[in-house]
Amino acid sequence: MKIAVTGRQGQVVQSLLERAEARPDMEVVALGRPELDLLKPDTIRSAIAAVQPDIVVSAAAYTAVDQAEDEPETAFAVNSAGAGHVAAAAADLGVPVIHLSTDYVFDGKKAEPYTEDDRPAPQGVYGASKLAGEEAVTAANPHHLILRTAWVYSPFGKNFVKTILGLAAERDELTIVADQWGNPTSALDIADGILHVATRLREDSDFDAWGINHLAGTGETNWAGFARHILATNSHYGGASATVKDIATSDFPTKANRPANSRLATGKLARGFGWTAPKWERSTEVVVARLVSANEKGTENA
Secondary structure (H helix, E strand, C coil): CEEEEECCCCHHHHHHHHHHHCCCCCEEEEECCCCCCCCCHHHHHHHHHHHCCCEEEECCCCCCCCHHHCCHHHHHHHHHHHHHHHHHHHHHHCCCEEEEEEHHHCCCCCCCCECCCCCCCCCCHHHHHHHHHHHHHHHHCCCEEEEEECCEECCCCCCHHHHHHHHHCCCCEEEEECCCEECCEEHHHHHHHHHHHHHHHHHCCCCCCCEEEECCCECCEEHHHHHHHHHHHHHHCCCCCCEEEEECHHHCCCCCCCCCECCECCHHHHHHHCCCCCEHHHHHHHHHHHHHHHHHHCCCCC
8 A cells, every 4th residue: 555645854754654664565655845845736736646645644734833823824825725735636546635633723721622523713823724724625535534633742853752851951840831731642653543544444445434533642641741751751761850840831921822721532533443542651651762762872863
């Protein structure tokens, strides 16, 4: 099975490439600039068509949450129009598209985890552009699966886990927001979930449960709790540790508002595809262990 994924350096793309190496039945082809540029629609169709994939994964996105407040046109061009063009290119080839979206489509005011049936209400440009992308994908390709995820980290790129480990090497105490809750999600697990879903789509010619699903780590915590587990794991493997001091969101103002509740209910994905992400604590331990090992070996990525 050949999968074309948009982007080259993103955490999910790198994780997909790695996970596919262990699957002889899977080939993942990463498509990025200049061959495929979401700001240049004329490059999208030709790049995807050249691969002749069995399925397209729409992973590339504008993800600078605060910067999006100053660059709304670019955010919407990439996350909405660009995503729509990717889905349309897949439709032209007669293949499904799996599109990655975000918890930021919600306002975070709900007391319980969000389900796929909850009404989106993004608070900022990034979330609004991603919601518009969901709508564009839905309109462009009837054979679509939109996977919303949250709090993504991995051995690759820039993410919260790497930031905490870097700060722990420099400071004895870290101040971390404790009133925002969510599901830390390893991009390695996202990749596993995507490959599982893709296999189901290949094997089930009568599949008709298209639409939105939530894919996130099992269990919940706040950012401070996430940081504490990262640091405890790092210390276990011989790395630096630090004390974590809880602070409120109001103590750490940002240009874009963050949802206080980013928790995503994942029961629909479990029921429909028989797949559930591992507990977030275990997945975090796997990534931290790899990063510690990579640091000892002097390599950039684990």
